Amino acid sequence: MSGAPRAHELGIIGCHVCGLVCREPSVDDAACPRCGAALHRRKRDSIRRTWALLIAAFILYVPANVLPIMRTVSLGDIDDNTIISGVVELWVKGSPSLAVIVFTASIVVPMTKFLVLGTLLVTTQRGSNWALRQRARLYRAVEFIGYWSMLDVFVVALLTALVRFGFFSQVEPLTGVVFFGLTVILTMFASMSFDPRLMWDGPDHD
Amino acid sequence: MSTPEHGLASKHTTGQVAAAWLRASPGPLLICEHCDTVHRGRALARGEEMCCVRCGALLQRYHALDAGGMLALVLTALLVFLIANVWPVVTLGLGTQQSSATLWGMILRMWSQGSEVIAVVAAATLFFFPLNKMLMLGWVLLFARDGRRAPGFVAIMRTLYHLQPWTMTEVFVLGALVSIVKARAYFDVQADPGIWAYGVLTFLITIFSGIDLRRLWDTTERRA
Numbered sequence: 001m002s003g004a005p006r007a008h009e010l011g012i013i014g015c016h017v018c019g020l021v022c023r024e025p026s027v028d029d030a031a032c033p034r035c036g037a038a039l040h041r042r043k044r045d046s047i048r049r050t051w052a053l054l055i056a057a058f059i060l061y062v063p064a065n066v067l068p069i070m071r072t073v074s075l076g077d078i079d080d081n082t083i084i085s086g087v088v089e090l091w092v093k094g095s096p097s098l099a100v101i102v103f104t105a106s107i108v109v110p111m112t113k114f115l116v117l118g119t120l121l122v123t124t125q126r127g128s129n130w131a132l133r134q135r136a137r138l139y140r141a142v143e144f145i146g147y148w149s150m151l152d153v154f155v156v157a158l159l160t161a162l163v164r165f166g167f168f169s170q171v172e173p174l175t176g177v178v179f180f181g182l183t184v185i186l187t188m189f190a191s192m193s194f195d196p197r198l199m200w201d202g203p204d205h206d
Numbered sequence: 207m208s209t210p211e212h213g214l215a216s217k218h219t220t221g222q223v224a225a226a227w228l229r230a231s232p233g234p235l236l237i238c239e240h241c242d243t244v245h246r247g248r249a250l251a252r253g254e255e256m257c258c259v260r261c262g263a264l265l266q267r268y269h270a271l272d273a274g275g276m277l278a279l280v281l282t283a284l285l286v287f288l289i290a291n292v293w294p295v296v297t298l299g300l301g302t303q304q305s306s307a308t309l310w311g312m313i314l315r316m317w318s319q320g321s322e323v324i325a326v327v328a329a330a331t332l333f334f335f336p337l338n339k340m341l342m343l344g345w346v347l348l349f350a351r352d353g354r355r356a357p358g359f360v361a362i363m364r365t366l367y368h369l370q371p372w373t374m375t376e377v378f379v380l381g382a383l384v385s386i387v388k389a390r391a392y393f394d395v396q397a398d399p400g401i402w403a404y405g406v407l408t409f410l411i412t413i414f415s416g417i418d419l420r421r422l423w424d425t426t427e428r429r430a
Contacts, residue, residue, distance in 0.1 A: 004259050007242045014237030017367045019420040021235040034423060035360055041242075074392075090384070093391040098384050105380075136240055136261035150331070150374050154381030155388065157328055158295070161307035161315040162389060165300045169392065173321040181324050188371065200241040200260065 006200070013039055046195035047125060053193060054117050057186035060179050061110060067176035070156045074169040082176060083107065083152060105151035106180070113187045116142050117194060124198050132199060139196045146191055149184040153177055236265050269417065273425070276417065277347040283410045284340050290403035291333070295382055299394035306398060309333060309378075331374040339369050346422060355426045366419060375411055379404045 007013055013024045017037035030039045043049075068080035081089065083106045091099035116138050123130060156177045163171035233246035240263040247266055250256060256266040271279070294306035307315075309332055317325035342362045349356035356362070382401055389395050 004243050004245060006260075007237045007244050010244055012235070012237070012244065014239070014242075016239070017364055018423045019237075020423070021237055035364055037364060086388075090388060094387040098387050101380070102384055133262055136263065140240070140263060147371065147374055148377055148380075150327075150377045151381050151384065153324060154328065154332075154374075154378050155384045157312050157316050157321075157324055158307060158382060158385040159388065160319055160321075161312035162296060162298045162305055162385065163393075164305050164315075165303050168300060168303070173316060173319050173324065178321055178323045181327055185327070192371065196240045196261070197242045200243075 008041060013041055015039060016043075042197055042201075043193060043195035046193055046198060047121060049193040050117065050121055050190050053186050053190035054114065054121070057110075057183050057190060058114055060183045060186065061114075064176055064180035064183050067179065068174045069152065069176035069180060070159065071172045071174050072163070072169070073172070075167065080174065083180065086152070086155075102152060102155070105148050109145050109149045110183060110187060113142055113146060113191065117187075117190055120194065120196075120199070127202050129202070135199055136196060139191075139194065139199075143191050146188045147184070149187070150181070153181045153184070238263055238265060267416070267418065269421065271417065273347050273350040273422075277344060277351065279410060279413060280340055280344045280347060283407060283414070284344065286403050286407045286410065287336065287340065290400050290407055293399040293403065295398055295400035295404065296386055296389075297396040297398055298389055299396065300392075308400060331372055332378050335369050336373045336375055339366060339373060342366055343419075350422055350426050353426055355428060359426070363419070363422065373411075375404065376408045379408045 007021075008024070011024045012021055014021050015032040015035060015037060018032060018035040020032055020034040022033060022039070024041070025039055031037065032039050065083055068082050068085075070081045070086065072079045072081065087099050087103045087106070090102060120135060120139060123135065156171075156173050159171045160173050163169055233248050236245045236247045237243070238245065238258040238261060241258060241261040243258055243260040245256070245258065245265055247256070250266060250268040252268055252270065254268045255264060257263065258265055291309050294308050294311075297304055297306035299305075309328075313325050313329045313333070316322075316328065342365060346356045346359060346362055346366075349359075379401075382404065386395050386397065386401075
């Protein structure tokens with residue numbers, strides 16, 4: 001590959017927080033001399049933590065999709081919406097292009113995160129050299145898009161605050177939205193705990 | 207940039223070639239956060255970006271704004287944030303009744319409707335984190351203009367680093383647009399000043415996201 005050396009080969013380490021380059025410490029719990037953050041070569045327990053968070057997120061994603069996220073009561077008529085039925089309604093009655101955006105944020109992005117992080121974890125655990133640059137790019141993409149999934153949560157919250165016409169029309173949040181919010185937060189933690197450096201370490205890492 | 211380079215490669219002899227490379231090339235050391243590859247930083251031309259040769263992640267980009275410019279941006283954002291929070295975002299009309307919502311109205315409503323978790327998440331990611339981020343950044347920049355470190359610089363910079371991914375104002379703006387379209391099928395919808403302020407805020411946040419705050423460590427001195 002390229003001739004540029006990696007930090008460990010030179011016996012140096014970069015601080016995660018402030019970017020200072022220092023000599024690799026000999027003790028385990030060394031702190032960065034400039035900002036005081038813990039110095040470590042790789043994120044601690046990266047693979048195990050990411051798996052745990054990802055699986056927890058996936059478990060919560062099931063009720064998030066199955067349970068309704070929002071109830072509309074108008075003139076005594078009760079209408080419960082799940083994420084998917086909300087998208088369908090938006091497609092039919094609102095604007096198809098926004099329906100696509102909501103569908104992307106609520107379904108495509110979380111599913112992509114599960115798939116991509118799962119793939120990255122498996123290939124990294126095997127020390128695979130397959131498509132390293134593309135995998136690195138995938139990870140950066142997942143980190144970048146992650147929080148956009150909160151879209152539907154904020155839509156429900158705003159509609160709840162707005163539609164308050166008592167008997168005539170009222171919107172209430174339902175449990176599904178809590179599960180969905182937690183799913184998004186857990187996937188964000190999952191992608192943060194994954195250490196992309198491990199991909200480049202090859203077969204023999206922790 | 208200060209880098210302790212004495213005897214850098216003395217311990218790990220595996221990379222003799224690498225060590226020679228290290229001594230041969232000038233410039234401050236940069237380590238790619240995504241793959242741990244060591245690079246030498248250099249002065250960049252306007253609009254130029256430097257990416258990692260191994261994994262392609264962004265290492266360094268040209269900064270058009272100095273501390274003073276960034277401070278101006280932060281103060282603008284604070285002002286717009288204030289407007290966005292005081293004025294309602296959207297007003298709905300049904301017959302003669304009207305209902306409008308501000309950010310805090312939304313948060314309190316979610317709390318009273320039994321979605322306390324969402325209320326807390328919204329309060330944190332849409333109000334407390336963005337507000338704290340702007341205040342802390344403003345404080346640090348106020349001193350950084352003359353190359354000084356503000357009191358509490360280290361703690362603030364670490365907090366800013368950790369807050370980084372947890373502000374979601376942009377997402378809220380998109381959510382407001384979706385809500386408007388959804389509500390339009392049943393109600394008269396009127397966009398209020400709050401939504402415009404949020405639009406401007408999103409624009410400012412986009413500028414911010416391109417700024418690497420780490421350089422403040424290098425451009426400020428420990429002792430003023």
